[in-house]
Amino acid sequence: MREFFSGWKRKLGVLTLLMACLFAAAWTRSLGNLDLIYLNGKKTNLIVVSGCQKLQFAAGGRFSLVYPSSQEIPNRQYGVYWQPEKLLPSRSIIDFFEYPASEIKMYTDENGNEEAMIPYWSIVLPLTALSAYLLLSKPRVRTPVPENRV
Structure with missing residues (x-):
């Protein structure tokens, strides 16, 4: 489970999801x-x-x-x-x-x-979509660097 959050995209995805949840709670309270x-x-x-x-x-x-x-x-x-x-x-x-x-x-x-x-919807929906992209997208695989590169 720890390797799931190893990249910056996943950490930023969790942060944006938390922000979307806070704004959704404020949206509900505003009713x-x-x-x-x-x-x-x-x-x-x-x-x-x-x-x-x-x-x-x-x-x-x-x-x-x-x-x-x-x-x-x-x-x-x-x-x-x-x-x-x-x-x-x-x-x-x-x-x-x-x-x-x-x-x-x-x-x-x-x-x-x-x-x-x-x-509120114009804040919550883009944050939710951004967090879904950041959390669900596959991390890029690093290509190995050749050792005899000048």
Whole structure:
């Protein structure tokens, strides 16, 4: 069993499979939960939002985003903060059918903040395919080097 993981392709394949599993777990969690992660800096703030089968990033100065709990994102001190919220079952079902996460979007909002929205499937499926290739492909056989080579 040890010789199966001797090459770099197999080790990288296991790593990409673990990453695909982590993103798949986050994708499943996003069906019923909304997670907000704030990274407050001195000049720029970064917000990562996971919910409704999407991963959204927003970077800029000030944010006035309102989410299902109707609470505005608070202004906090420097640091990292995590705020989980439960989505109502009816809301997550409505979002699943009415607003499918089918495309990658990048845009600038009215305040000049840069935003990007990435559906989870566009992360999980390529990582899974890459890990399958790396794990299942046959390793290359080394050709012996002739000794009397100048």
